[in-house]
Amino acid sequence: MPPPPALRTDTFRRAISMRNALAPLSHTLNLGTPVSYRRNTEIFGEKEPADYAYRVISGSVRTYKILDDGRRQIGGFHLPGDIFGLLEFGDEHTFSADAITDTTVLVVKRKTLAVLAGRHPAIARELFTFTGRELRRVQDHVLLLLKTAQERVAGFLLEMAERTCAGNVVDLPMSRQDIADYLGLTIETVSRTLTGLESAAAIEVSTARRIVLRNRSALRRLDS
Amino acid sequence: MPPPPALRTDTFRRAISMRNALAPLSHTLNLGTPVSYRRNTEIFGEKEPADYAYRVISGSVRTYKILDDGRRQIGGFHLPGDIFGLLEFGDEHTFSADAITDTTVLVVKRKTLAVLAGRHPAIARELFTFTGRELRRVQDHVLLLLKTAQERVAGFLLEMAERTCAGNVVDLPMSRQDIADYLGLTIETVSRTLTGLESAAAIEVSTARRIVLRNRSALRRLDS
């Protein structure tokens, strides 16, 4: 919504200097202008012109749609290193995005990326790889929605543990409602399932937002 | 599975001459070698090297995964004009594909497409557009799986009607089991739902495989 400042050489340099061990798309996509959003504020809305793509530096983002019946479906959670807003069909965003926690992102014009990709095959290849990974992610989401509540929650926890790379302690940035809207369940079911997993000694719910994985293989079994 | 003959200049020319009013990706992707498959035969299997991409000329194809618990999830149905097998993460197919009915496809090396895309920005752009459309399709599949049985079936019929472009008469190439595995339902539920839609005068089930849409707006309302 707030159009970020145009990409200028100095901001470009500044962004490049911020390059760090952000996950997998090495370096070429580490450009753009840093912009920050406060918790629960909108980054962009569905149907808005998709001029910019974003990469998370710190914090966390959810992308979602509001369905006709008022329910909200979360398409994905985006953690540091992740890109979002890039792959849109046509010129409008197909999802809304907002910051779950206070978040800083790098903003870059999609058009700029397109030009760069045209000029540098390496960048084009990276974009293509990213696209493949994104497609895979959405396909996995389809498979997730076919499973039982227990499998969905167990799978979600394992995925978050992997993505946050923090051993067995998973600090969830998102609320139960967010999780429910991602997994296609209700908050009650998510809560009950977590309680169930705790009774089964697979996890420990330290606080609502902090889960400790006690028995990964059990979780993996439940994930099936 | 049966590795198609290598792309040679004469087959290339032959394929180009077959160019016709196949749907949306105009012409540049209308190249490759025609190959035919009989009904219910495998085109490729999951985990096989993804050397080739395919475009349906005539017939129909399903792509699917077999899940750990033995269920089958159909990722999509591919009708004349559609491309499949192109977007794979890495070098292996992530889905299996087989012919639903007797089917002819154009086969082209993915590598060839990559080279062509590198050389011709127009082709690169077409591939990118296709990718965006594919991503959208999978995202829509996610949304589909959140709906009620009635909404899924109604939405499926509307989609098929649109894709086959045959007015109100929809000739389904696939079985109830295929539909169920696509919609994440059981055959019983699909069957009952169709009967229900017929009672509601929204459709007419002429034969098991031929559905006539009697009241699209009602269907659209049920699709929500």
Added chain:
DNA sequence: CGACCATTTGATATGGATCAAGCGATGTGG
């Protein structure tokens, strides 16, 4: 401390799965 919001827990309802049987079309051998 008190208010508010997120989460958990409890009781009940329900949509779709499962189990089981019947039916209709298609094809095959006698």
Added chain:
DNA sequence: CCACATCGCTTGATCCATATCAAATGGTCG
């Protein structure tokens, strides 16, 4: 040409996972 087997589909009865409705608990921030 018909009897019969087969396969895909429909219909029926029951069960179960998750939604829904409702209330209690707990954590956070003024």
